[in-house]
Amino acid sequence: MTSSFKLSDLEEVTTNAEKIQNDLLKEILTLNAKTEYLRQFLHGSSDKTFFKKHVPVVSYEDMKPYIERVADGEPSEIISGGPITKFLRISGTSGGEQKIFPVNDDFAKKMGYILALRSLVMSKHSKDTSAEDGKSMEFHCIKPESTTRTRDQVVKVRASFAYTLVRAINFLEKYWKELCSNIRSGHVSDWITDLNCRNSVSVILGRPFPELADLIEKICSHKSWEGIITRLWPKSRSLEAIFTGQMAQYIPILEFYSNKLPQVSTVYGCSESTFGFNVDPLSKPQDVSYTFLPNISYFEFLPIDHERDIASIVDLVNVKQGCYYEPVVTNSFGLTRYLIGDILQVVGFYNSTPQFRFVRRKNIVLSVETEMTTEEDILRALARASLVLESSSDVMLMGFTCYADVSTFPGHYVFYWELKARAIKDVEPDKKVLVECCSVLEESFDALYRRLRSKGGVIGALEIRVVQKGTFDSLMEYFTSQGGSTAQYKTPICINSSEALAVLESKVLSRFYSERSPPLDS
Numbered sequence: 433m434t435s436s437f438k439l440s441d442l443e444e445v446t447t448n449a450e451k452i453q454n455d456l457l458k459e460i461l462t463l464n465a466k467t468e469y470l471r472q473f474l475h476g477s478s479d480k481t482f483f484k485k486h487v488p489v490v491s492y493e494d495m496k497p498y499i500e501r502v503a504d505g506e507p508s509e510i511i512s513g514g515p516i517t518k519f520l521r522i523s524g525t526s527g528g529e530q531k532i533f534p535v536n537d538d539f540a541k542k543m544g545y546i547l548a549l550r551s552l553v554m555s556k557h558s559k560d561t562s563a564e565d566g567k568s569m570e571f572h573c574i575k576p577e578s579t580t581r582t583r584d585q586v587v588k589v590r591a592s593f594a595y596t597l598v599r600a601i602n603f604l605e606k607y608w609k610e611l612c613s614n615i616r617s618g619h620v621s622d623w624i625t626d627l628n629c630r631n632s633v634s635v636i637l638g639r640p641f642p643e644l645a646d647l648i649e650k651i652c653s654h655k656s657w658e659g660i661i662t663r664l665w666p667k668s669r670s671l672e673a674i675f676t677g678q679m680a681q682y683i684p685i686l687e688f689y690s691n692k693l694p695q696v697s698t699v700y701g702c703s704e705s706t707f708g709f710n711v712d713p714l715s716k717p718q719d720v721s722y723t724f725l726p727n728i729s730y731f732e733f734l735p736i737d738h739e740r741d742i743a744s745i746v747d748l749v750n751v752k753q754g755c756y757y758e759p760v761v762t763n764s765f766g767l768t769r770y771l772i773g774d775i776l777q778v779v780g781f782y783n784s785t786p787q788f789r790f791v792r793r794k795n796i797v798l799s800v801e802t803e804m805t806t807e808e809d810i811l812r813a814l815a816r817a818s819l820v821l822e823s824s825s826d827v828m829l830m831g832f833t834c835y836a837d838v839s840t841f842p843g844h845y846v847f848y849w850e851l852k853a854r855a856i857k858d859v860e861p862d863k864k865v866l867v868e869c870c871s872v873l874e875e876s877f878d879a880l881y882r883r884l885r886s887k888g889g890v891i892g893a894l895e896i897r898v899v900q901k902g903t904f905d906s907l908m909e910y911f912t913s914q915g916g917s918t919a920q921y922k923t924p925i926c927i928n929s930s931e932a933l934a935v936l937e938s939k940v941l942s943r944f945y946s947e948r949s950p951p952l953d954s
């Protein structure tokens with residue numbers, strides 16, 4: 433891979449997907465077949481048929497002892513023929529457990545390649561969403577956080593996950609007065625003690641900017657923050673982040689903050705591998721698909737109802753339109769036939785390469801009895817309930833999570849909701865509206881839920897617990913204090929950690945229950 437990419441590269445790799453995948457597998461096996469891990473299955477062979485027949489699909493638990501030995505100082509050759517130069521730590525908020533993943537410099541190179549191709553595609557699709565004639569302002573959650581200047585030229589506001597954009601705006605909402613005072617005086621507040629952060633901000637600030645401070649103050653003191661992004665950065669023409677899957681819950685609040693600027697979903701990937709990107713950047717969040725790039729990792733696909741059955745696995749180019757799969761990744765840094773834990777649906781092909789819709793994480797389900805309410809069900813129900821909330825009151829949903837409370841009989845679903853008033857002034861949640869939202873959530877769940885919940889059933893009335901402002905920031909602080917990365921943090925859709933539940937419980941302001949059983953047919 434070279435550093436000067438062209439759009440034709442995308443055509444070439446997606447057209448020759450099968451050959452590229454086979455060559456890549458050969459390369460990985462030639463490098464890794466003699467590792468301690470693969471030797472037990474391959475006996476040194478780098479043959480694809482042998483690989484397909486003998487190497488099992490694995491999850492993190494299976495690989496953990498090998499990975500930890502390398503992390504503890506044993507040689508990389510336990511899992512990888514090449515050097516392992518780094519470990520990525522992930523918070524486990526998407527899947528529940530903390531994990532570390534081995535990588536080397538190739539990882540960053542491949543990431544750079546995907547990002548470069550994605551930028552080319554963005555430029556091709558719309559001049560409006562390309563940053564060629566302006567600047568792209570990016571929010572990265574790091575410890576500590578920082579932002580950039582150049583207000584006037586921002587045409588694009590960007591972050592990895594939609595949640596980071598929401599957090600950045602919330603941060604500004606909390607600190608804009610102090611920010612203005614810093615800009616006015618040309619002096620960074622003393623409580624910001626991180627030297628690197630102070631130095632880089634001081635380079636930009638340099639001297640007092642009273643006119644700029646006045647301008648920001650005028651915009652931020654407006655009684656509503658509706659359209660704040662377009663008022664602060666009037667040339668901004670798009671928001672760029674991941675808006676699919678779990679991030680879909682932030683679409684309404686970001687529409688509110690940005691006066692409905694186009695929301696461009698970018699890439700699909702995880703710590704184990706990047707997979708691909710959205711080649712149609714202007715598509716609506718619900719229509720977004722991700723085109724896999726065959727030269728990143730070797731990708732296989734397990735049909736969803738074939739738990740760990742290696743005979744049913746198919747190659748990238750052999751997936752079927754409309755079918756649901758879990759991706760399985762083999763990379764050169766020591767993960768072989770590793771189950772990612774996401775469910776994807778094939779929605780089309782770009783040349784010979786499939787395009788996938790992100791459906792949900794695999795194991796995220798709420799269950800009180802025999803029903804299995806998936807992440808997708810929860811997000812769909814939530815979208816309906818938040819429409820009711822927004823059309824019948826002056827508040828919007830800022831964040832949510834849920835759990836199945838089975839500590840009492842009958843068990844019931846509990847949703848924690850953080851609300852935000854459209855105007856600056858806080859308003860009390862309206863009981864009638866919140867009770868209605870409880871019922872709308874229940875009515876959106878599947879027939880089995882509704883039957884179990886119906887009169888005399890074994891599921892109790894769904895409950896919404898409204899929590900204080902800032903609760904989801906506290907939750908994030910709790911999870912990242914456990915060692916996770918702030919940049920990759922995603923509020924878990926369902927919570928099962930008792931410590932995390934305790935954080936939420938300490939912030940509950942009021943409780944509302946559904947007052948009617950959902951109808952059996954919908």
Ligand code: AMP
Nearest residue numbers: 522674676677699700701702703790920
């Ligand atoms: P992490 O390894 O912590 O970065 O989390 C990776 C997980 O985030 C993936 O396995 C997905 O569940 C989720 N994810 C990443 N990209 C997307 C996307 N474009 N759409 C929906 N979910 C995503």
